[in-house]
Amino acid sequence: xxxxxxxxxxxxxxxxxxxxxxxxxxxxxxxxxxxxxxxxxxxxxxxxxxxxxxxxxxxxxxxxxxxxxxxxxxxxxxxxxxxxxxxxxxxxxxxxxxxxxxxxxxxxxxxxxxxxxxxxxxxxxxxxxxxxxxxxxxxxxxxxxxxxxxxxxxxxxxxxxxxxxxxxxxxxxxxxxxxxxxxxxxxxxxxxxxxxxxxxxxxxxxxxxxxxxxxxxxxxxxxxxxxxxxxxxxxxxxxxxxxxxxxxxxxxxxxxxxxxxxxxxxxxxxxxxxxxxxxxxxxxxxxxxxxxxxxxxxxxxxxxxxxxxxxxxxxxxxxxxxxxxxxxxxxxxxxxxxxxxxxxxxxxxxxxxxxxxxxxxxxxxxxxxxxxxxxxxxxxxxxxxxxxxxxxxxxxxxxxxxxxxxxxxxxxxx
Amino acid sequence: xxxxxxxxxxxxxxxxxxxxxxxxxxxxxxxxxxxxxxxxxxxxxxxxxxxxxxxxxxxxxxxxxxxxxxxxxxxxxxxxxxxxxxxxxxxxxxxxxxxxxxxxxxxxxxxxxxxxxxxxxxxxxxxxxxxxxxxxxxxxxxxxxxxxxxxxxxxxxxxxxxxxxxxxxxxxxxxxxxxxxxxxxxxxxxxxxxxxxxxxxxxxxxxxxxxxxxxxxxxxxxxxxxxxxxxxxxxxxxxxxxxxxxxxxxxxxxxxxxxxxxxxxxxxxxxxxxxxxxxxxxxxxxxxxxxxxxxxxxxxxxxxxxxxxxxxxxxxxxxxxxxxxxxxxxxxxxxxxxxxxxxxxxxxxxxxxxxxxxxxxxxxxxxxxxxxxxxxxxxxxxxxxxxxxxxxxxxxxxxxxxxxxxxxxxxxxx
Numbered sequence: 109x110x111x112x113x114x115x116x117x118x119x120x121x122x123x124x125x126x127x128x129x130x131x132x133x134x135x136x137x138x139x140x141x142x143x144x145x146x147x148x149x150x151x152x153x154x155x156x157x158x159x160x161x162x163x164x165x166x167x168x169x170x171x172x173x174x175x176x177x178x179x180x181x182x183x184x185x186x187x188x189x190x191x192x193x194x195x196x197x198x199x200x201x202x203x204x205x206x207x208x209x210x211x212x213x214x215x216x217x218x219x220x221x222x223x224x225x226x227x228x229x230x231x232x233x234x235x236x237x238x239x240x241x242x243x244x245x246x247x248x249x250x251x252x253x254x255x256x257x258x259x260x261x262x263x264x265x266x267x268x269x270x271x272x273x274x275x276x277x278x279x280x281x282x283x284x285x286x287x288x289x290x291x292x293x294x295x296x297x298x299x300x301x302x303x304x305x306x307x308x309x310x311x312x313x314x315x316x317x318x319x320x321x322x323x324x325x326x327x328x329x330x331x332x333x334x335x336x337x338x339x340x341x342x343x344x345x346x347x348x349x350x351x352x353x354x355x356x357x358x359x360x361x362x363x364x365x366x367x368x369x370x371x372x373x374x375x376x377x378x379x380x381x382x383x384x385x386x387x388x389x390x391x392x393x394x395x396x397x398x399x400x401x402x403x404x405x406x407x408x409x410x411x412x413x414x415x416x417x418x419x420x421x422x423x424x425x426x427x428x429x430x431x432x433x434x435x436x437x438x439x440x441x442x443x444x445x446x447x448x449x450x451x452x453x454x455x456x457x458x459x460x461x462x463x464x465x466x467x468x469x470x471x472x473x474x475x476x477x478x479x480x481x482x483x484x485x486x487x488x489x490x491x492x493x494x495x496x497x498x499x500x501x502x503x504x505x506x507x508x509x510x511x512x513x514x515x516x517x518x519x520x521x522x
Numbered sequence: 523x524x525x526x527x528x529x530x531x532x533x534x535x536x537x538x539x540x541x542x543x544x545x546x547x548x549x550x551x552x553x554x555x556x557x558x559x560x561x562x563x564x565x566x567x568x569x570x571x572x573x574x575x576x577x578x579x580x581x582x583x584x585x586x587x588x589x590x591x592x593x594x595x596x597x598x599x600x601x602x603x604x605x606x607x608x609x610x611x612x613x614x615x616x617x618x619x620x621x622x623x624x625x626x627x628x629x630x631x632x633x634x635x636x637x638x639x640x641x642x643x644x645x646x647x648x649x650x651x652x653x654x655x656x657x658x659x660x661x662x663x664x665x666x667x668x669x670x671x672x673x674x675x676x677x678x679x680x681x682x683x684x685x686x687x688x689x690x691x692x693x694x695x696x697x698x699x700x701x702x703x704x705x706x707x708x709x710x711x712x713x714x715x716x717x718x719x720x721x722x723x724x725x726x727x728x729x730x731x732x733x734x735x736x737x738x739x740x741x742x743x744x745x746x747x748x749x750x751x752x753x754x755x756x757x758x759x760x761x762x763x764x765x766x767x768x769x770x771x772x773x774x775x776x777x778x779x780x781x782x783x784x785x786x787x788x789x790x791x792x793x794x795x796x797x798x799x800x801x802x803x804x805x806x807x808x809x810x811x812x813x814x815x816x817x818x819x820x821x822x823x824x825x826x827x828x829x830x831x832x833x834x835x836x837x838x839x840x841x842x843x844x845x846x847x848x849x850x851x852x853x854x855x856x857x858x859x860x861x862x863x864x865x866x867x868x869x870x871x872x873x874x875x876x877x878x879x880x881x882x883x884x885x886x887x888x889x890x891x892x893x894x895x896x897x898x899x900x901x902x903x904x905x906x907x908x909x910x911x912x913x914x915x916x917x918x919x920x921x922x923x924x925x926x927x928x929x930x931x932x933x934x935x936x
Contacts, residue, residue: 124853128876207898211887220909221879303909324738324910345932352934439538461927462542465635473625473930482935483926484621495634495717495923496738497911509909512897513875516887518759520766521896 109286112249112294116301118279119222119247125277127219127245131196134243138192140270142185145235148266149181155262156231163229163255174229174256184235184263191239194486197505198245212515217508219245221303224295226317228309229253234260237308238267238281240489244507247280249302251295254287261285296321303509304497308490311417326498326506328490331361331445332417333475336434336460338451339370343377345472346450347384350423353448353474355388359419361491362446362478366414367425368434374427375401382406390421397427414441431456435463442466444493446475467493467500523700526708529663530715532693533636537661539691541633545610548657552606554684556599559649562680563595569676570645577643577669588643588670598649598677605653608900611919612659626929631922633659635717638709640731642723643667648674651722652681652695654903658921661694663716665709668701675699710735717923718911722904725831740912740920742904745775745859746831747889750848750874752865753784757791759886760864761798764837767862767888769802773833775905776860776892780828781839782848788841789815796820804835811841828855845870849877856880858907860889881907881914 156176197217204214223246225237241248252260260283268278299322307317311330318325337346353364378401393409413424428434438447448470449460457471468478480488485503492498498506570590611631618628637660639651655662666674674697682692713736721731725744732739751760767778792815807823827838842848852861862884863874871885882892894902899917906912912920
């Protein structure tokens with residue numbers, strides 16, 4: 109089996125070619141990859157069947173994510189075509205100026221180089237991540253969950269086949285075949301060849317990668333998101349946003365986990381909000397005041413609740429005495445993901461946007477909008493909750509870096 | 523002595539206030555700090571004397587960097603006033619748009635939070651780094667070389683005094699008093715409180731920090747920079763740029779260490795270039811062809827030479843058979859810092875800019891221009907040679923991150 113060092117060397121070599129490919133050529137290749145996926149549906153499904161056969165004992169959710177179908181392969185192909193449509197960030201000039209010495213300086217977008225992606229047993233991520241890395245001119249080394257290995261190898265073989273047939277180094281897309289923990293550990297320390305490592309998946313996976321990696325990591329994910337309902341606010345708007353942010357898709361990171369509500373409106377709003385949540389069978393956990401207002405429909409919240417991301421139909425509620433208490437609570441317990449205030453008070457709206465420390469802060473909107481597609485980026489590799497390099501939804505541009513391109517006429521420094 | 527965890531907590535608390543300070547207030551405080559440094563010159567020099575007394579056995583260069591004088595304190599004060607003049611990146615909106623749901627999305631510049639700086643026994647860095655972090659709204663924890671501790675504590679006391687007198691949390695600027703290796707190691711793992719760690723100093727220091735740190739590091743520094751003299755080029759321009767890039771300040775990272783020259787012009791250019799370098803007593807090391815051309819004035823270059831950053835009056839020379847060989851050599855051995863081509867060939871100039879992987883690539887100009895001041899940023903915290911977050915000269919903007927500020931009218935996700 110190829111060592112990760114060897115994969116790294118090959119990726120680096122492929123990267124130097126990739127960085128020079130034009131947009132038209134990259135788009136044609138992405139379209140050809142989409143076509144190839146459709147044509148190879150049978151062999152892909154066969155590989156997936158062998159993964160599924162070995163995974164029959166695993167939980168239903170897990171097996172569902174591992175499963176490929178004709179429809180899902182078509183969706184992956186459609187995804188490739190969508191990436192072909194995206195604007196190419198490579199070559200874009202962010203700024204350009206002439207300095208005092210007369211040098212023409214331009215800050216030009218270039219690929220990062222080699223990207224490592226670590227993810228779970230989800231074959232669709234293989235195609236998605238490969239497409240985004242390829243379009244942004246980066247070579248990618250993929251380390252997916254071991255249960256999806258046969259599917260991943262077959263999917264990558266199809267994509268690599270398209271590259272090879274078009275005189276592009278197939279090592280632009282590589283899979284780590286050895287899914288042992290030892291190899292994963294070596295992969296995360298491959299500073300000589302990997303420019304960045306992006307873990308995609310559960311909080312546990314991300315945490316493990318952040319802890320182990322020597323390669324710079326872009327941390328994506330965990331969202332302990334809050335909605336704060338201010339004193340001066342629209343009750344119906346508050347309830348609609350809470351229901352949407354909690355129930356539209358509770359398993360994702362931009363769903364809310366906590367409701368903070370100003371004490372002046374808690375008695376009026378909470379029963380109304382609880383009634384709106386009832387059809388979704390949301391388990392409510394509340395502080396003392398909430399329990400007094402809502403009675404037995406609410407369970408007592410413990411101190412652990414305030415820092416927990418449920419990813420489920422659970423909502424913890426706290427009644428706060430002031431706007432300041434809400435801000436302090438959020439900044440103490442949040443995961444710096446997405447936070448929203450429901451208010452009609454101009455001053456409060458500004459203070460919330462200024463004072464809350466998070467990748468995305470909202471006034472009168474659902475936190476569910478924190479998403480590359482919703483923001484209009486056309487794609488998303490994840491939502492960064494760290495502050496370096498990329499913060500919030502990451503599109504193609506976040507998979508690039510810049511270089512200063514400087515044109516002179518013989519200038520020397522005085 | 524205060525533990526680094528305690529310093530981290532205090533810094534985080536200070537950071538939340540700092541992020542809300544207005545530009546005018548920050549500038550007034552920087553001016554007041556400058557004034558205070560001048561007024562406290564005597565006590566600062568006394569503290570520096572006690573450092574110097576303990577350092578008398580150390581090398582002259584080292585002692586020189588450790589030494590403060592009235593002039594140097596005035597220069598530090600002038601530096602503070604200069605930072606006050608810089609444009610404040612905080613609050614700046616990089617992009618703003620309306621998404622499909624009608625949300626008004628703005629990508630707003632905000633401080634990183636808490637910055638850790640690890641540096642050598644250079645008290646001027648204490649003031650300089652504190653000023654840049656303060657202006658960009660960040661709290662800073664400074665870990666300078668142990669030989670400068672008394673100077674650093676006194677300098678920080680003066681700056682902190684100004685903050686405290688103006689109702690700003692003095693923990694915006696903190697010094698690690700415990701200069702043990704154990705404490706430095708704990709500091710580099712302080713992921714809960716530090717948003718980023720920036721080592722400033724020698725390649726050895728930077729390497730040690732990159733290797734040990736769990737906190738994200740911005741790697742600055744090492745520069746094995748090349749000049750490539752193409753076949754079609756101006757001999758005098760080539761020599762002038764080589765002399766400038768090698769000799770104007772050989773100890774810095776943007777000085778050139780290597781000269782690659784096309785074989786068609788080597789015999790004509792090299793003696794001319796060597797003559798121009800002679801007054802600076804530059805030691806020349808060359809490959810076989812160079813030795814044949816220049817004779818005994820050049821020593822044989824070994825394979826280690828190609829990857830060595832001398833930071834001294836030494837230049838290694840290689841004659842290449844083609845442009846492609848030059849590009850391959852540079853991409854193999856460079857430290858991704860600054861590279862320049864001397865050419866009159868349009869095609870070659872474009873290819874060099876496209877194909878060389880470095881933070882800054884030049885045509886017909888000295889690599890010595892890779893510098894925050896020369897680029898017009900007005901300040902520099904270092905030159906990043908990594909690809910994430912910041913690449914090339916880092917000014918105030920590179921000490922910030924962004925947050926998405928989103929204004930809605932009740933939008934929920936469909």
